[in-house]
Amino acid sequence: MKRFQTLTPPISPLVHILCPKLSDNTYPYREQTNLRITGEHPVRLGHMTTTDSLEDAIEVLQQLGLKEYEARCFVGLSRLHTGTAKQLSEMTEVPRTRVYDAIRVLEAQGLVEIQHSSPQRFRAVPLDEATETLRDQYEGRVERLHNALDSVEIIDGDEEKSVQQVWAMSGRTAIENRTDQLIEKASEEIVLVLGDESLLTEELVARLNDAVADVDLLIGALTESLQDQIQTAVPDATTFISGLEWLHGENASEDETAIGRLLLTDRSTILVSSIMPGSKEEQAIFGEGFGNGLVVIARRLMAQGLLTARDPKQ
Amino acid sequence: MKRFQTLTPPISPLVHILCPKLSDNTYPYREQTNLRITGEHPVRLGHMTTTDSLEDAIEVLQQLGLKEYEARCFVGLSRLHTGTAKQLSEMTEVPRTRVYDAIRVLEAQGLVEIQHSSPQRFRAVPLDEATETLRDQYEGRVERLHNALDSVEIIDGDEEKSVQQVWAMSGRTAIENRTDQLIEKASEEIVLVLGDESLLTEELVARLNDAVADVDLLIGALTESLQDQIQTAVPDATTFISGLEWLHGENASEDETAIGRLLLTDRSTILVSSIMPGSKEEQAIFGEGFGNGLVVIARRLMAQGLLTARDPKQ
DNA sequence: CCTCTTGTCACTAATATACTCACAAAACGG
DNA sequence: CCGTTTTGTGAGTATATTAGTGACAAGAGG
Numbered sequence: 001m002k003r004f005q006t007l008t009p010p011i012s013p014l015v016h017i018l019c020p021k022l023s024d025n026t027y028p029y030r031e032q033t034n035l036r037i038t039g040e041h042p043v044r045l046g047h048m049t050t051t052d053s054l055e056d057a058i059e060v061l062q063q064l065g066l067k068e069y070e071a072r073c074f075v076g077l078s079r080l081h082t083g084t085a086k087q088l089s090e091m092t093e094v095p096r097t098r099v100y101d102a103i104r105v106l107e108a109q110g111l112v113e114i115q116h117s118s119p120q121r122f123r124a125v126p127l128d129e130a131t132e133t134l135r136d137q138y139e140g141r142v143e144r145l146h147n148a149l150d151s152v153e154i155i156d157g158d159e160e161k162s163v164q165q166v167w168a169m170s171g172r173t174a175i176e177n178r179t180d181q182l183i184e185k186a187s188e189e190i191v192l193v194l195g196d197e198s199l200l201t202e203e204l205v206a207r208l209n210d211a212v213a214d215v216d217l218l219i220g221a222l223t224e225s226l227q228d229q230i231q232t233a234v235p236d237a238t239t240f241i242s243g244l245e246w247l248h249g250e251n252a253s254e255d256e257t258a259i260g261r262l263l264l265t266d267r268s269t270i271l272v273s274s275i276m277p278g279s280k281e282e283q284a285i286f287g288e289g290f291g292n293g294l295v296v297i298a299r300r301l302m303a304q305g306l307l308t309a310r311d312p313k314q
Numbered sequence: 315m316k317r318f319q320t321l322t323p324p325i326s327p328l329v330h331i332l333c334p335k336l337s338d339n340t341y342p343y344r345e346q347t348n349l350r351i352t353g354e355h356p357v358r359l360g361h362m363t364t365t366d367s368l369e370d371a372i373e374v375l376q377q378l379g380l381k382e383y384e385a386r387c388f389v390g391l392s393r394l395h396t397g398t399a400k401q402l403s404e405m406t407e408v409p410r411t412r413v414y415d416a417i418r419v420l421e422a423q424g425l426v427e428i429q430h431s432s433p434q435r436f437r438a439v440p441l442d443e444a445t446e447t448l449r450d451q452y453e454g455r456v457e458r459l460h461n462a463l464d465s466v467e468i469i470d471g472d473e474e475k476s477v478q479q480v481w482a483m484s485g486r487t488a489i490e491n492r493t494d495q496l497i498e499k500a501s502e503e504i505v506l507v508l509g510d511e512s513l514l515t516e517e518l519v520a521r522l523n524d525a526v527a528d529v530d531l532l533i534g535a536l537t538e539s540l541q542d543q544i545q546t547a548v549p550d551a552t553t554f555i556s557g558l559e560w561l562h563g564e565n566a567s568e569d570e571t572a573i574g575r576l577l578l579t580d581r582s583t584i585l586v587s588s589i590m591p592g593s594k595e596e597q598a599i600f601g602e603g604f605g606n607g608l609v610v611i612a613r614r615l616m617a618q619g620l621l622t623a624r625d626p627k628q
Numbered sequence: 629c630c631t632c633t634t635g636t637c638a639c640t641a642a643t644a645t646a647c648t649c650a651c652a653a654a655a656c657g658g
Numbered sequence: 659c660c661g662t663t664t665t666g667t668g669a670g671t672a673t674a675t676t677a678g679t680g681a682c683a684a685g686a687g688g
Contacts, residue, residue, distance in 0.1 A: 050466050057462035060455050065379060067645070079469040085665075095647060100666065110488020113481035113600065118654065119665055123481070127463055129491045131456050136487045138452040141374050146445050148371035152364050155393040167427035167437070173450045174424020177443045286427065381676065399634075409678060414635065432685070433634060633686070642677070648670080655664070 054079075064134060066109075069094045069102040074111055077124035084119045109133070166294050170283040175273050176201065178286065179263055183207050186215050186265035191302065193220035193242045195259035196275065197229060205233045212236040222259065260284070262298075270298045368393075378448060380423075383408045383416040388425055391438035398433045423447070480608050484597040489587050490515065492600065493577055497521050500529050500579035505616065507534035507556045509573035510589065511543060519547045526550040536573065574598070576612075584612045 054075050061071035076092040077083055085103075089096035103122050106112040110133045115121040124130065169175060180203065183190060190211060194200055211217060212234065219234065220242035221227040231239045260273030260282050270292075273284035287294035368389050375385035390406040391397055399417075403410035417436050420426040424447045429435040438444065483489060494517065497504060504525060508514060525531060526548065533548065534556035535541040545553045574587035574596050584606075587598035601608035 053462045053466055057459055060459045060462065063379070063455050064452070064459070065377070069646075075463070078463050079466060081468070097649085097666080097668095098647075107482070108484055108595075110483065110485035110491070113483045115479055115481050121479075125483070125488065125492075126495070127460065129488070129495060131460050132491050133485070133488045134456050134459075135453070136491070138378070138456075139449070140487075141377050142445050142448050142452075145371055145374045145378070145448075146441065148367045148374060149389070149392050149441055152367050152393060154395070165429055165435075167429050168421070169424060169427045169439070170422055171424035171447070173454075174439065174443070174447045177424070177446050177450070178439075181440075181443060281422075383677075410634090411636080411680085412678075629688100631686100631688085633684105635684085636682085638679105638681085640677105640679075642675100644673100644675070646671105646673070648672095650669085651667085653664105653666080656662080658660095658662100 064138075067102070067105075069098055070105050073099060073102045073122075074106055074124060077112055077122055078127070080123070082115075082121050082123045084121055086119075088122070109137075164293055165289075166285055166287045166292070168283065168285050170281060172282045175260075175271070175282050175284045176203070178271060178284070179204065179261065180207055182263060182265050182269055182271060183211050186211060188266045189216040189218070189264075190266075191218045191220070191262075191264040193222075193259075193262040194226065194230070195222050195261060197226050199261055200226075200229065200233065208234045208237065220262075264295075264298050264302070267299055267302075268292075268295060270295050378452075381416070381419075383412050384419050387413060387416045387436075388420055388438060391426055391436055392441070394437070396429075396435050396437045398435055400433070402436070423451075478607055479603075480599055480601045480606070482597065482599050484595060486596045489574075489585070489596050489598045490517070492585060492598070493518065493575065494521055496577055496579050496583055496585060497525050500525060502580045503530040503532070503578075504580075505532045505534075505576075505578040507536075507573075507576040508540060508544070509536050509575060511540050513575055514540075514544065514547065522548045522551065534576075578609075578612050578616070581613055581616075582606075582609060584609050 057075045057078070058068070058071045061074060062068060066074065072092040072094050073088055076088045076094075079091070080087070085096050085099040088094065088099050088103075094102065100120075103112055103114065107114050110125065111130050112122050112124050115123075125133070169178065183192075184207065190208075192208075208217065208219070217234070217237040219230050219237045219239045221230055221239065222242055224241060227239050227241055230237070258275045258277070260275045261271070261284075262273075263271045268290045269286075269288040271284055271286045272294075273282050275282050285294065289295065371389045371392070372382075372385045375388060376382060380388065386406040386408050387402055390402045390408075393405070394401070399410050399413040402408065402413050402417075406413075408416065414434075417426055417428065421428050424439065425444050426436050426438050429437075439447070483492065497506075498521065504522075506522075522531065522533070531548070531551040533544050533551045533553045535544055535553065536556055538555060541553050541555055544551070571591060572589045574589045575585070575598075576587075577585045582604045583600075583602040585598055585600045586608075587596050589596050599608065603609065
């Protein structure tokens with residue numbers, strides 16, 4: 001297989017060529033609910049029916065670590081002021097004899113209350129309280145993870161500062177976070193091209209406005225409407241229509257990979273992302289170091305005027 | 315079995331008598347890691363070794379939804395700048411051929427980056443970025459849960475406003491949240507007794523100071539030192555030494571259930587919690603309504619001077 | 629050219645979870 | 659009071675997930 005670092009400047013979608021493996025949509029991901037999480041929220045056409053909402057809630061609860069029975073029971077209880085094992089079993093399809101176990105786990109998690117009468121009656125904790133409890137729980141876990149890991153790190157000295165490293169990441173959230181980090185670290189110049197308005201989050205806008213005080217900020221868009229949006233949100237930036245339309249290209253069929261974002265900071269680190277046609281999953285490649293192959297390509301693109309104001313407004 | 319609502323005022327630990335089922339420590343909880351979560355953080359004596367930290371991190375990651383291999387791989391990578399499948403397999407005990415799958419899942423979750431060279435090299439996303447990604451992920455899930463459920467609710471009209479309902483809950487976080495809610499809702503009077511200083515969280519102090527503007531606030535403690543602490547933290551409250559010492563009682567052996575908190579708001583809702591001797595798990599019973607049996611008992615305790623200033627300072 | 633490494637597949641073993649049934653104790657309704 | 663139904667528990671089986679193994683083709687590197 002050809003190493004991507006040695007490629008000459010591309011004439012068709014960058015990510016594909018630079019890192020073909022990213023394109024095959026057949027990653028053996030854990031076939032679990034988790035996958036949807038990193039992507040965007042499931043597309044909703046029109047209004048959700050109640051049934052949909054409930055199914056949805058059950059799914060999310062499982063993602064949050066509950067078992068199927070537990071999730072069903074909680075959702076069942078959410079529709080009742082109070083319920084018995086029998087009622088619950090009937091409405092949730094959970095075998096009655098298993099309701100008790102499920103409820104006990106839920107109680108231990110702080111999600112339901114039990115009335116120890118006979119028959120026992122159960123009720124869900126008020127929704128706000130429940131979500132707050134879940135939040136607290138996860139916040140606690142993340143914190144413990146942080147504590148456990150930040151004390152350790154770095155076992156080896158094998159820090160190949162090699163200049164040819166190109167890394168792949170995926171997941172919208174992760175790529176957003178990396179984008180944020182890079183913008184924050186930039187000291188000279190930021191060149192950003194956005195391929196879709198959904199990428200222009202509040203968080204990102206805030207960071208850009210923070211950054212604009214210290215660095216040159218060039219932001220490109222693929223469409224004029226997006227350019228306007230950006231210019232409004234980040235008034236002090238220089239915006240332009242990207243010369244990268246070819247990323248959608250002549251053969252821009254519907255299930256063609258779309259450009260996500262391109263970020264070049266201080267002419268030494270670059271991040272290019274694309275959005276998978278089917279899953280809408282965002283995938284990115286990332287390189288750092290002035291001499292890095294990817295970065296060199298990006299600089300070359302700039303030199304050719306593809307990453308600067310070709311048709312500057314104002 | 316006697317119904318607890320019909321009991322006469324107790325002369326030994328309230329929670330036990332009122333709700334004996336709470337006492338048996340043999341709940342068939344899911345024998346999973348989750349249990350520790352609702353309780354307090356594992357007790358740390360002295361300093362953690364690095365190995366401990368790592369084991370810990372692996373455990374927490376699994377609680378956060380990763381599988382064992384995934385967790386081990388991530389922790390392994392956290393100790394390296396960069397690693398290959400072989401290296402990882404050696405240091406983490408994960409079979410080499412399974413490292414690839416694990417890493418791909420991690421990558422999809424935004425926790426590691428992959429360098430598509432040969433051999434492939436992996437590296438963990440910087441810790442702050444990783445935790446932020448996890449946070450975002452869970453925040454998203456909780457939000458989706460909220461959306462899915464708050465539109466629905468209430469299927470039946472069977473709202474027995476019965477006055478004799480007493481509910482059991484457990485889990486420190488859940489009980490804290492309920493305490494907060496009750497304090498916030500109180501409009502006249504709050505009587506609070508704390509059995510342990512660990513229960514006097516910042517959050518609680520803030521809420522109490524908020525509340526003190528609108529309602530009478532009486533706070534009791536089991537020890538003088540705790541009373542002082544409270545008086546300092548919430549200057550406008552009236553504090554007292556609780557007449558409930560008997561809750562620790564003459565037969566206060568070491569593995570005796572300890573009083574957690576007692577909260578009576580507007581003389582119409584009450585929450586009493588205890589702390590399990592072994593697991594330190596907090597369990598509570600909760601009743602509402604002026605005529606509620608539990609609440610009546612609590613009012614009687616007050617009338618006897620057990621829940622008011624017996625030996626008021628100042 | 630040969631050898632060791634690397635990545636993928638297809639498989640078995642172990643475990644966790646979903647699902648059933650038998651039964652004793654408690655509630656209920658004459 | 660007695661027979662009947664409901665309720666809670668325990669002990670199972672079946673099924674899906676996850677942990678763990680081995681065979682093998684392709685690539686890297688002398």
